Amino acid sequence: MFDSLSDRLGGVFDRLKGRGALSESDVREAMREVRIALLEADVALPVVRRFIDSVTEKAIGADVLRSVTPGQQVVKIVNDELVAMLGGALAEDGGDDHGKGVEGLNLDAKPPVVIMMVGLQGSGKTTTTAKLAKFIREKHGKKAMMASLDVNRPAAQEQLAVLGEQVDTATLPIVAGQQPVDIARRAMESARLQNHDVLLLDTAGRLHVDEALMAEMKAVAGVSAPTEVLLVVDSLTGQDAVNVAKNFTEEVPLTGVILTRMDGDARGGAALSMRHVTGKPIKFAGTGEKLDALEAFDPVRVAGRILGMGDVVSLVEKAAATIKEEDAEAMAKRMAKGQFDLNDLRTQLQQMQNMGGLGMLAGMMPGMKKAKAALAASDTDDKMLVHMDAIIGSMTPKERANPALLNAKRKRRVAAGSGTHVSQINKVLKMHQEMGRAMKQIKKMGGLKGLGALFGGGKGMGGMPGMGGPGAGLGGMGPGPSGDLPPELAGLLGKKK
Template sequence: MFESLSDKLSGIFDGLTRRGSLTLDDVNGSMREVRRALLEADVALEVVRTFVDQVRDRAVGQGVLKSITPGQMVIKIVNDVLIDTLGQDADTISLEATKPVAIMMVGLQGAGKTTTTAKVARRLKDRYKSKVLMASLDVKRPAAQEQLAVLGKQVGVDTLPIVAGQTPVQIARRAEESARLGGYDVVMFDTAGRTHIDEPLMLEMSEIKAAARPHEILLVADALTGQDAVNLAKSFDERVGITGIVLTRMDGDGRGGAALSMRAVTGKPIKLVGTGEKMEALEDFHPQRVANRILGMGDIVSLVERAAETIDAAEAMKIAEKMKKGRFDLDDLSNQLGQMEKLGGLGGIMGMLPGMGKMKDQLAAAGMNDGMIKRQRAIISSMTTHERRNPDVLKNSRKKRIAAGSGTKVEEINRLLKQHRQMADMMKMMGGAGGKKGGALGKMASMFGMGGNPLAGMPEPTPEQLEEMGRKLGAGQNPGLPSMPDFGKLPKLPPGLPGMGGSRLPGLGGGFNPFGKKK
């Protein structure tokens, strides 16, 4: 997400921060580069002009040019303007209305409207415990209503029974009445789309709006369409009146032009973003966190939230108990790798850790990617139950069979076994101390992660130390950086997670070493 724009801006600001002082020419030259980077990211021209003018006006002040860290001050100004452009605060779906609350989903065909409707319904059911009814008003596209019914069963949400021959307005009225009589909290309308905006589509949307009286009208737009998504939002807002935007396929958008432009052009907030094909791949849009990610500062808070939502706490506690007893077999390692995949894979995790964006080339050269995790899990899956529980029995003949079955090489099996042996040894060393001292298991679990971090093996920081760290990294002692999250207030995760168990601050411990030599 935003990789291309983030790389370009990081390169520009690296040049600024290396200088002891800045001149007006330095600022103007940097702003030209920022303007070019934003235009290449497909940000709307009017938004680029406003953005650059605001940054320049704030950056040319004598207080910035003569400050101790002028380069970092410029980065802070860019961060502030980014947040202003994206919207100051997160704006979630509003349910503050008479039940059943009506939510109308609009957009063009192919943007992922039906799938997003099911994702939002699942989110409302799981997060807010709402009883949701979904209704498909798409009578044009073949099997559109059946598709929503299938997705409804998948996410455990009721759908309106299909009655052939009804118009979209009639379906909307029947859905509203069914939701009211059935005691539903929310009724969602999945409307029809077209390959492009036309008058019949807008008339149909207006009629449905008049009949359903929706509390929220959410535009579903494909982030990969760039400027077309911005023009789409303007058209729907002028004709129908939208209350918010859901951007799909944000995980594949390396430029970020649509996200940066739509809020500024329409004045309507981006409420949710789709980050994958799975039903749980939907996230709230937090402007400040997104701005931090664009500038390569990571997003630890979202990573912790994602972990809390996706990790199986019972399974994590089960693994933690085995760790405490000094037992750790290849099944446990496979489960840990699976937990990493649930968190978005190695790329997803690294993209949310501060400073890791600049290490992409080193990670790629070391073979550290999501494919590595899949290969390692394939190796373990090709073993018998006895082999997974007793890795010492794996001799050359068995390794050759496993390599053939998993489509890998014996060298990769050896690296995996060495990695497991190191981790198992660590479990044995620290298992005995777990019952005597409460922090030992948490420290061990926080070390259980992805590589050669200088913090590996250090004691877990106390809440007071975390608070002091946040204060120093924030606007207190270093005015050149945006405020960091209060790590001491983050939710404490269950132990046994990949690199994050028993700790509020995600660790990068002594598991994989992306920069170690391959043997």
Template sequence: MFENLSERLLRTVKNLRGQGRLTEDNIKDALREVRMALLEADVALPVTRDLIARVRERAVGQEVLLSLTPGQVLIKIVHEELIRVMGEANAELNLRVQPPAVVLMAGLQGSGKTTSVAKLARWLKERQHKKTLVVSCDVYRPAAIEQLRKLADEVGAEFFPSTLDQEPETIARQALDYARRHGIDVLIVDTAGRLHVDQEMMAEIQRLHSVLDPIETLFVVDSMTGQDAANTAQAFNAALPLTGVVLTKTDGDARGGAALSIRQITGKPIKFLGVGEKTAALEPFFPDRVASRILGMGDVLGLVEEMEHKVDKEKALKLAQKVQKGKGFTLEDFREQMEQMMNMGGIASLLDKMPGFNAAAGALKDQAADKEVKRLVAIINSMTPQERRVPDLIKGSRKRRIAAGSGTQIQDVNRLLKQFDQAQKMMKKMKGGGMMKMLRGLQGKLPMGAMPSFKPKS
């Protein structure tokens, strides 16, 4: 997300290098570039105008302080204004009511509403330790109820059954009554979507709202619709007292205009981002972190939280102890590391959160494509346990068998073995405190100076 916008903004800042202060003249071209970058990212015109006006007002005439360059001054101002546009701080889900807290999900058909219900149920269970019940009031789309039932099983949420011949309000009343009687913390209600906003749809969801009296009414919208996402959210907000927005499919949106427009146009905060198809791919929306990612500063806090919740700490500790003792790093360990990265949303997702990598050449992310990781895992899975422990055994006929078993070519097997050999050498350097030496060797090879300077303690 935001790749195009990031590239344009960072290029603009580079053009300001060497200037002693920001003036009307040298900032004019820079702000024109920023304006074009925002409009190309499909940010709504009123939002763009307001942001540019505020940046100009703050930037012109500011002296460069200490070691700051004009580019850094502009980055700081743009960063702060992006945060202001998106809402200052994370708007948490409000569950401070007598249980069950009811969350009503609304949105157009195809926006990812049903999947978002399951993602939210999983997030509430894993991060908030809440007992959740999900129910579908969509009696128009034949597969909707069954889809939610399967997703509920996958995420470990309780599912309240409903049928196509029931009235949505009847389903809602029964689910609410069940939740009250069975000690449910949060009831999440999926509703019917339409291809466009219409009176019939609005009337039905308004009736559901009066039956359920939800503490949270979340509008689910596809980020790739850009400005239309903000306009549709505004239409829903006119009919329903929305409390927030869930922005879906952000992993496929290189522009990010919706994220920058929704808050200012609707007055409602974005509460969550859908960042992939998996049920774990849901992130709380932090305007400051998103602004940092747009400007190539990464999201270190987000990365730490991902690792905290998605990395198997026991396995990671065992591997660390094994490496420190100088024991062999095997193909099984290599596979485990790749699987851990995929659990954290894939390599591209991790690079987006690392300072400097967001602005790195697209080729870097293409090189680390998730499908390539899956191919490598498939190759390792086609090996025997002995081959995984002793890779030197893998010669001609074994390579042919492994390639055939994994649906790959012999050159793919050779490439994997070469990458494993490099990883193994790196692990050997980490033995007995060699990690600092390895990090110093990496310094300067990463884009934008992403690696900090490391000095041994005296």
């Protein structure tokens, strides 16, 4: 979502960091470019003015201009102000740690805790209700129940029932003809009798904010006394999403906002403006279509992504949720012994797909902007991972365990079985050979001890040829000095390094 804004800001700060000293005019010129970038990203004008004024005042201070690294100081100030704009605390208030400023759910009230979901039609409210129920069960260990109060949209109640089965969450049985307030009363009683900790009420939406919609929501809130009233808005609608949130804030006692489709290609202004305009925290962000694609909104992490600093914490969390501990231990032992066959490569490719694909991973790594751009320029997408998986899957178990068996005849058979070409088979095998050599290097360095030294021994990723060095990123997958594709991907795609 923030790619365009991130690129624009990155260009501004690269020029600042390239100068040994900054004058006041340098700072003001940079802030003028930042102002244009924010306006083009559809950030609300009052928010932009406040942001630029605050950054400029701090950036032209004597401590910054006389600093050994004034460019870096300006970037830090901008980062802190972005965090504050998104709803987090400033660095001097302790907001430089991940998790500061994250607004969680209030689930400590007497059960059942009622969470009322409101919003316009088409914002993804029903799907988000199911995502939130899954999140509450997995992250908080609470037993949740969902009830659809949408009697206007065809099959809305049936949709929630299907989603409930998919996320293993109970839903209130449908009674034809029952109206929203009566459904809310029945849901409350059912949740009490069945000892549910949380009750999520998926209310009806409209195409626009109107009196009937507000009257219905107020009536439902009157009988259910919700602890949380969460507004679901589509971030792809830009400033209109902010206007909708403002209208709801004036009519309903909102406790927070959930932004959906944060993985889209909108300009991001809604997310950056929402907290300032509404005064309500952004509590969650929908990051995909899957029912586990909902994450707590962390201002610090989002600011880091915008400024190209990456989000390693989210990357680690995503890996921990995707990769089983026993599988990781088994892989580490094989790596320490220098063992790495095509089954291992296939496992890693599947893990990359489960973690969101190449683009998602690249966006979370510090300094990976150029690699992400190179991937886009080479027309590389996650289909490449699917093709590679199909190639390895078309091999026999013996061939996967011993790739040396793959002669010309066998390669033609694998190509026909996977719908690819022999040249692509060769690229996969070359990639495997390069990674295999890396595994042998780990063995020479002392197995698991060498692996620990490589990743945590203070030498970064530069201890192994082809696996890093300055700016190389994780596992050597970062861009080279010229911003080209990393060697492994370049070889796979047949591109020049």
